[in-house]
Amino acid sequence: MIKHRARAVMLLIIAAAIGYFVYISQNPGSTHQFRLGLDLSGGTHLVYQADVSKLASEDIKDSMSSLRDVVERRVNMFGVSEPLVQTEQAAALSSKESAYKLIVELPGVTDVDEAVRSIGATPSLEFKLLTADQMRSFQASSTSISSSTELEAAYLALFKPTGLTGSMVAKAALEFNNTTNQPVVGLTFTSEGRDLFSKITKDNIGNYLGIFLDGKDISVPVIRDQISDGKGQISGTFTLDEAKKLVRDLNYGALPVPITLISTQTIGPSLGEASVKGGLKAGVIAFIIIAIFLIIWYRLPGVVAVVALGCYIALNLAIFKIGVSPALFIIILFFGVLSIFWHRGFLAGIPISYVLLALVPGGLSPVTLTATGIAGFILSIGMAVDANILIFERMREELARGASIWDAMHQGFDRAWLSIRDSNTSSIITGIILYEFGSSAVITGFALVFVVGVVVSMFTAITASRLFLYAVAPSRASKFTLFLVNNGFFRRKSSI
Amino acid sequence: MWVIKYRKIFYSISGILVTASFVSIAIWGVKPGIDFTGGTLIEVAYPAGRPDQTKIASQLAVIDPVASIRSSVTKDGEEEFIIRMKPITQAEKASVFSALSIDAENKAVEKNYSSIGPVLGGEALRKSLWSIALVIIAIVLFITFAFRKVAEPVSSWKYGLVAIVALIHDVIIPTGVFSVLSHYAGYEVDTLFVTALLVVLGFSVHDTIVVFDRVRENLRLGSGNKAFSQIVGESISQTFTRSINTSLTTLIALIVLYIFGGSTTEHFSLALIIGIAAGTYSSIFIGSPLLVTIEKLGSKGDSSGKSKNKFSQ
Numbered sequence: 118m119i120k121h122r123a124r125a126v127m128l129l130i131i132a133a134a135i136g137y138f139v140y141i142s143q144n145p146g147s148t149h150q151f152r153l154g155l156d157l158s159g160g161t162h163l164v165y166q167a168d169v170s171k172l173a174s175e176d177i178k179d180s181m182s183s184l185r186d187v188v189e190r191r192v193n194m195f196g197v198s199e200p201l202v203q204t205e206q207a208a209a210l211s212s213k214e215s216a217y218k219l220i221v222e223l224p225g226v227t228d229v230d231e232a233v234r235s236i237g238a239t240p241s242l243e244f245k246l247l248t249a250d251q252m253r254s255f256q257a258s259s260t261s262i263s264s265s266t267e268l269e270a271a272y273l274a275l276f277k278p279t280g281l282t283g284s285m286v287a288k289a290a291l292e293f294n295n296t297t298n299q300p301v302v303g304l305t306f307t308s309e310g311r312d313l314f315s316k317i318t319k320d321n322i323g324n325y326l327g328i329f330l331d332g333k334d335i336s337v338p339v340i341r342d343q344i345s346d347g348k349g350q351i352s353g354t355f356t357l358d359e360a361k362k363l364v365r366d367l368n369y370g371a372l373p374v375p376i377t378l379i380s381t382q383t384i385g386p387s388l389g390e391a392s393v394k395g396g397l398k399a400g401v402i403a404f405i406i407i408a409i410f411l412i413i414w415y416r417l418p419g420v421v422a423v424v425a426l427g428c429y430i431a432l433n434l435a436i437f438k439i440g441v442s443p444a445l446f447i448i449i450l451f452f453g454v455l456s457i458f459w460h461r462g463f464l465a466g467i468p469i470s471y472v473l474l475a476l477v478p479g480g481l482s483p484v485t486l487t488a489t490g491i492a493g494f495i496l497s498i499g500m501a502v503d504a505n506i507l508i509f510e511r512m513r514e515e516l517a518r519g520a521s522i523w524d525a526m527h528q529g530f531d532r533a534w535l536s537i538r539d540s541n542t543s544s545i546i547t548g549i550i551l552y553e554f555g556s557s558a559v560i561t562g563f564a565l566v567f568v569v570g571v572v573v574s575m576f577t578a579i580t581a582s583r584l585f586l587y588a589v590a591p592s593r594a595s596k597f598t599l600f601l602v603n604n605g606f607f608r609r610k611s612s613i
Numbered sequence: 614m615w616v617i618k619y620r621k622i623f624y625s626i627s628g629i630l631v632t633a634s635f636v637s638i639a640i641w642g643v644k645p646g647i648d649f650t651g652g653t654l655i656e657v658a659y660p661a662g663r664p665d666q667t668k669i670a671s672q673l674a675v676i677d678p679v680a681s682i683r684s685s686v687t688k689d690g691e692e693e694f695i696i697r698m699k700p701i702t703q704a705e706k707a708s709v710f711s712a713l714s715i716d717a718e719n720k721a722v723e724k725n726y727s728s729i730g731p732v733l734g735g736e737a738l739r740k741s742l743w744s745i746a747l748v749i750i751a752i753v754l755f756i757t758f759a760f761r762k763v764a765e766p767v768s769s770w771k772y773g774l775v776a777i778v779a780l781i782h783d784v785i786i787p788t789g790v791f792s793v794l795s796h797y798a799g800y801e802v803d804t805l806f807v808t809a810l811l812v813v814l815g816f817s818v819h820d821t822i823v824v825f826d827r828v829r830e831n832l833r834l835g836s837g838n839k840a841f842s843q844i845v846g847e848s849i850s851q852t853f854t855r856s857i858n859t860s861l862t863t864l865i866a867l868i869v870l871y872i873f874g875g876s877t878t879e880h881f882s883l884a885l886i887i888g889i890a891a892g893t894y895s896s897i898f899i900g901s902p903l904l905v906t907i908e909k910l911g912s913k914g915d916s917s918g919k920s921k922n923k924f925s926q
Contacts (some may be wrong), residue, residue: 156877164733229726233703256685379705379730388725388877395875403869407862414858488877489805492870496885499866500819503859507823510855527667539759540819547815548752551808556650557737560808564837567812 125588128428130583136431149438154416154487154562157393159386160224161232167204170406172374179371181206181217184374188219191213191235197223219376229383242283246275246317247325247337258404271272273334276327279317285310294352300397301352311347319343330363375401389488396491404430405497407502418586422505425581426609429501433494433573437566440483449572484569487562497570503540504578515602522590530583537575544571614846616898617905623898630891635795636788637793640740643788646803647697649738651731655696657713657721663692671711673698676705684801687876700728706756741807745784748811753777753816759822765828765882767908773888775903776821779895783817784810787887805881812822813888820896824852827900842905849901860893 142149155162167184181204189202201222255275285307292303306314317326318340327337328351332401336352356362402407408426411419452466484490512596520528548571551564591598616623647654666682673680673696680698682827683905687693701709706728712719753773760769787810794800827848871882 135712166730166732230703230706235853300822327830338925380728380733382727383723383725385724392875392877395842395873396870396878399762399870402873403866406865410862410865413809421656429918446623488875489881492878492881493812495866495870495874496863500816500859502862503819503855506858506862512688512853514851532830535830539826543755543818543822544815545750546755547748547811547818550744550751551811554740554747555803555808560804563808 121584121587124297124344125584128584132428132431136433139434139438149417151437152483152485153389153393154485154490155222155224156384156488156559157389157486158220158224159384160387161226161229162382163221163233163236163378164380165219165221166379167219168375168377169217172336177217180374184219184376188221188236192221192223197226199224209458211537225386229381231440233378243329244281244317245281245327245329246279246321247276247327249323249325252325279313281310281313285313291360291364292350299352299353301350302363304349304351306347313346314349315343315345359430370464392488392491395494400491400495400498403498407499411502415604417589418512418604419508420584421589422502422584423545424585425505425577426498426501428581429574429577430498432577433570436569436573437484437486470497484565485562487559489559489563490566493563493566494570497567497574501570501574501577504533504537504574505582508578508582509604512602516599522598523592526586526590530579534579537578541571541575614850616849617846617902620902620905623902626838626897627895631785634785634792635784637789637792641792641796643802644791644800646801647727647734648804649734651700651729651734653698653701653728654724654725654740655709656693656725658691658693658724659719659721661720664715666694668715669694669713672715673709675705676709676712683869695854696915700730711909714925729818737804743809745807748814749780750766751776751801752780752814754821756825760825761827763832765913771907772825774817774906775900775907778903779900780814780817782895782899783813783888783892785812787884790887791884800880809881809884809888811886813892816889817892820856820860820892821900822902824848824857824896827852828904841908845901845905849897853897856893860889863889
C-alpha cells in the first residue's frame, strides 16, 4: 500500500512537472511553443504542379531538390518568418500529371499575388546603377554602422533601377576570362536591351553598374566605356557549376523544373484566432463536464479517472511540443507491450529510442496543430475515458460477484485489458491509414493527433489509472467504502 | 435479453433510417466541396457596408456564369458573402475582387480564399475513397485475426462481416443527413467530412469489438450449454453501461466542440456527432444481434435445433 502511494505521488509529481513545462513554454520567446498550422496562424498555402516530362528520370530527384532550393531562396527574400517549402514526389495515389508537387506555406502573408509573382518569376536578373560619388560617400560613412546586415541593406538601397532586366537577355553563354581563366557568363541582349544598355553605359561612365540575381548582388563592375554592340559579361567569383547554372537559368527560365500553380489557400488571421480560442474554450468546458459526470457516476474511481485524464492531457500536449515521429509511436507501442508481457525493464527502451531518434534530422519536429488537430484532441479526451470506464465496469461486476475490493481491482484491470488492446488497435489502424492517405495537412494533422491520443490514452489507463486506484483504494470493505468504489445508481441483476 | 428478443424492431429502425438516407442521397445527392471538384471559394467581409447581392452576382456572371453567392452572418454579427466558382488564376483573382467590390464602391476584404485545381481535386477524391476502402478491409482482417480462436458456432470472419454491416450503417446515416442539409442549408461533403466518416468507422469498430470481445470471453468461459443467443444477450447487457457512458463522454466533448469550436470545425463535429450516435446504436442493437441472426440461419438445418458452443483452440 505504502509502495503504491509513494509511486502514485511520484507519478503525480512527474505529471505536474510535464504540465508545468507545457504551461511555462507558452511564454513568449520560448522555443517550445505550440506550432500552429496555417489555418490557425493565418497565411497562404500554395501547391504547384511540377512538370518533369522533359527530364530524364534519373535527373528528376536532383532537379526537384534544386527547384526547392531556388524557391526557398526567393521565399526567404520575401521576408516571411518560418516559411515552409517542400517537394512531394510520387505520393500515394496521385495521378501522373500531379506526381511531383511543390508545396509552399507562407505564414502571415496575405498579399498572395506578390508572393506568387516572386516565386514563379524567371530569375530576376537586374542591372542597377550606383554613382561613383555615392559609392565614395558610402564607403566613408560605412564605419559608423556596426551591424553587417544593416550595412548591406543600406548598401543595396543605394542602387537605382535602370529598367534593364533579365527579360532583355536574348542569350547567355558560358565563357572564360582570357587572363584569369575564371568562368564568366556572357550575355547577348535583345535589340531593345542593346539600345538601353548602350544608353546606360554612355551616360554613366565612371559609375558602378550592379548586377543583381534574385535580389543579391553578384558583381558590381565599373562602367569604363559605352558598350553599343549589345554584349555584356557577368564576372563574379563563380565556380564552374554556378556559372553553368546561371547560364541555364537565364536561357531556360527561372526554375530547374517548370511549375504551375494548382491550388491557393489563404486564411485570414482573424479566422485562425477564432479557431484557437474556440478550440481552447471547447476543450476546457468538455473536460469540466466529463469530469463532473465521471465523479458523480463512478465516485472514487471517477476521481482517479479525472486525475489520470489530467495526466493524459499534460502528456499529450507535451508530445505536441517536443514532437513525435510516427516511428516513435511504433517504438513506444512495441516497448510498452514488451514491458507489459515480459519485463518492466523494456520501458527503458522508450527514452533510449527517443534520444536516438532525436539525432535524425526532423525526426522529432513538433506536431503542427491545425483546427482539425484540436478537434481531434478534444475528441480523444472523450475517448480516453473509455479505458477507465471499461476497467471500472469490470470492477463492479467482480464486486457484485462478491470479490474483495482489492481482488476486484486486480481482476478489473486484467479482464479489461483485452478489450482495451483490441479496440484501440483498430482505432490506431484507422489513424495510420488516414495519416498515409490524407490528401492535405488538414487530414494528416488530425490523424497524427488522433493516433498520439489513442496511444497515450492506452498508456495512461494502464499506468496512471491503475497506480492511483491502488494508492487510494480502501483496504477494508464496509458499506461506505463499497459505495465509494462501486458505481452507477441502478441495481443490476448479476445474471440475466 | 431484450435487445436480442426485440432485435427485429431495432433492425427495422435502422432499416428505415438507412433507407431514408439512401432516398435522400438518390433524390438530392450530396454537394461535393471544392477540394474534390476543384474550384474557388472566397469569403469576403464588407467593413463599410455590404452591397446588394444581385449587383455582385451580375458582375461576377461576366467572369463565371455559374458562380454562386451565399450571404452569411458570422457569430460576431459580421455580414459576409461566400462565393463559389470555377478555379481561377492569380490574374483572374484581381478582376474577381474588383467585381466583388463593385469597382471599389464597397471595398471587399478577403477573409478566406481557396482555389483548387481540378487535378488536385481528383486526387483528393481518389485518396478519400481509397482510405475508406482500406480502413474497411484492414478492419475486417484485424477482426478476423483477433477473433481467430473463436470458430463455433459462428466463425471469426463472420464477426468481421457483421462489423462491416454495422460500419456501412454508420457511414450511410451521416451521409444521408448531410444530403438533406446540403439541399436545405448548403452543407458540403468535403475532405473533412470524409475524415469524420473515417473516425466514425474507427469509433464504431472500437465499440463493436468491445461487445464481441465479451462474447468471445463468455464463449471461452463455456457457460454450460447456454444457447448462443443467450450468451450474446449477456455480453450485451454486461457491456451496455460502458457503451452508453463512453459514447456519452465522447458526445459531450463533440457537442461542446460544435457549440464553441469555431466555424472551421462546425460541420466536422456535426458529422461526428451523428456518426458516433449511429455507431453506438449499431454496436449495441445491430452488430451483436446480427451474430445471433447469422447463427440462427446457420443452424436451421441442424436437426438438434439447439446450437452448441464449443470453444476450439
